[in-house]
Amino acid sequence: MAVTVPRSLLEKHNKPGPRYTSYPTVPVWSKDFGSVDYRSALGTVNERPDDDLSIYLHLPFCVKRCFYCGCNSMIAGDKSAVDRYIDRVEREIEMVTDIIGTGRNVVQMHWGGGTPNYLTRAQTERVMAIMGRAFTFDALGEISLEVDPRIGSAEQASWLREAGFNRISLGVQDFNRQVQKAIGRIQSQERTLAFYDACREAGFSEVNLDLVYGLPYQTLESFQNTLEQIIALAPDRVACFSYAHVPWVKPEQEQIDASKLPETYAKFEIFQHTIDQFESADYHWIGLDHFAKASDPLAQALQERRLHRNFMGYTTRPAPHMIAFGMSGIGEVGDCFIQNDANCGTYESGIDAGDFPVVRGHRLNMDDLLRREAILHLMCNLELPFDLTCDAFGDTVDTLLARELDEIRKYEAEGFVEYLSDRIRITDLGRYFIRNVCMEFDAYLDQGNKQPLFSKTI
Numbered sequence: 001m002a003v004t005v006p007r008s009l010l011e012k013h014n015k016p017g018p019r020y021t022s023y024p025t026v027p028v029w030s031k032d033f034g035s036v037d038y039r040s041a042l043g044t045v046n047e048r049p050d051d052d053l054s055i056y057l058h059l060p061f062c063v064k065r066c067f068y069c070g071c072n073s074m075i076a077g078d079k080s081a082v083d084r085y086i087d088r089v090e091r092e093i094e095m096v097t098d099i100i101g102t103g104r105n106v107v108q109m110h111w112g113g114g115t116p117n118y119l120t121r122a123q124t125e126r127v128m129a130i131m132g133r134a135f136t137f138d139a140l141g142e143i144s145l146e147v148d149p150r151i152g153s154a155e156q157a158s159w160l161r162e163a164g165f166n167r168i169s170l171g172v173q174d175f176n177r178q179v180q181k182a183i184g185r186i187q188s189q190e191r192t193l194a195f196y197d198a199c200r201e202a203g204f205s206e207v208n209l210d211l212v213y214g215l216p217y218q219t220l221e222s223f224q225n226t227l228e229q230i231i232a233l234a235p236d237r238v239a240c241f242s243y244a245h246v247p248w249v250k251p252e253q254e255q256i257d258a259s260k261l262p263e264t265y266a267k268f269e270i271f272q273h274t275i276d277q278f279e280s281a282d283y284h285w286i287g288l289d290h291f292a293k294a295s296d297p298l299a300q301a302l303q304e305r306r307l308h309r310n311f312m313g314y315t316t317r318p319a320p321h322m323i324a325f326g327m328s329g330i331g332e333v334g335d336c337f338i339q340n341d342a343n344c345g346t347y348e349s350g351i352d353a354g355d356f357p358v359v360r361g362h363r364l365n366m367d368d369l370l371r372r373e374a375i376l377h378l379m380c381n382l383e384l385p386f387d388l389t390c391d392a393f394g395d396t397v398d399t400l401l402a403r404e405l406d407e408i409r410k411y412e413a414e415g416f417v418e419y420l421s422d423r424i425r426i427t428d429l430g431r432y433f434i435r436n437v438c439m440e441f442d443a444y445l446d447q448g449n450k451q452p453l454f455s456k457t458i
């Protein structure tokens with residue numbers, strides 16, 4: 001049963017903050033970081049031929065834009081636009097393998113979007129063939145994609161599996177029809193459930209479902225049907241993302257009536273109820289908003305405090321480098337973060353001009369590496385061992401981050417953290433405020449001008 005969180009405590013600590021999919025976070029990265037820097041970072045990958053790779057491919061195309069969408073997505077118009085985009089992705093892959101060589105071992109590949117299953121079978125197989133010529137896929141590799149069940153079919157599930165995918169994530173959000181109308185995404189429950197069954201029959205080793213809480217008209221009671229349906233399916237993992245209403249960043253969201261959004265505490269109760277429901281069904285709560293069956297490797301990794309995360313999500317098999325392809329793709333190569341142009345036209349013209357369309361990036365310094373280690377360990381494993389070492393400094397975090405560890409004593413008084421002899425541990429109450437604790441280790445927030453870009457705790 002979830003702990004009680006008083007409204008006053010939530011209001012006191014509900015402030016904008018990063019979700020820490022990376023540290024430093026994207027708004028800190030420099031626009032002066034460009035293709036020359038990216039080439040140099042890829043050069044370090046070339047010098048370490050035994051390092052495994054992760055790959056992310058961004059496929060932005062969708063049939064129709066949902067009002068709530070926070071992704072870098074676009075309406076393709078016709079499928080030939082997809083072919084032209086794949087031409088550029090192929091060229092981008094060649095530019096990377098010109099530097100790092102072909103045949104590097106890939107332990108994880110994820111196609112995100114947009115709607116990756118918008119691609120036809122021929123387009124999907126073409127991209128897989130391009131990837132296969134450029135890289136070697138580990139026999140135990142995780143090959144995953146995100147799909148929109150509204151355009152899925154049993155036939156598609158089958159050929160996606162044959163193409164080499166072994167994991168699949170279905171976007172659900174909420175089965176309630178009033179909520180679906182308000183977010184511009186009508187999605188038949190029957191069709192979603194049928195596609196889920198088709199994925200199971202096709203032999204996907206892992207089927208994940210994505211939900212969203214905090215949507216217009218959503219209530220604790222209305223969301224219950226969705227939760228019951230999802231739990232009855234017994235997916236391997238579920239993500240339940242918080243809806244962030246930021247129409248000044250995502251103009252599509254102006255079509256959502258903000259007066260129908262649940263107020264902060266009601267939204268929090270929906271989330272807390274979701275946690276209760278999944279934990280009662282023998283799922284483990286992972287990180288901020290994921291759930292995994294007790295038998296899932298993610299849940300086991302959390303128990304053993306060896307969970308990691310990258311831009312693609314939580315993983316038990318981190319690779320030293322993540323190379324991203326496609327518009328808006330974010331990579332982590334060597335000690336650098338890199339982001340591609342998020343505009344499809346300029347991404348494509350950049351590739352046509354023969355250069356990487358990098359728009360921002362960041363080279364991590366020693367202090368960044370130390371703080372990243374501390375923040376990601378806290379976010380993933382809910383603790384910070386004092387003897388966690390940072391290779392770059394050759395010392396342990398209790399010495400290197402003594403001031404910050406002292407600073408978060410204030411959260412001990414709130415009941416968010418416990419100081420043990422060898423570590424600090426996030427309490428059950430503190431899980432709801434883990435971003436606040438991590439923010440104490442963030443050297444860039446002190447610079448004062450970034451917080452409005454982030455969503456609130458709830």
Ligand code: SF4
Pocket residue numbers: 061062063064065066068069070071073113114115148171
């Ligand atoms: S299908 Fe997904 S990516 Fe496409 S518009 Fe809807 S929410 Fe955005």
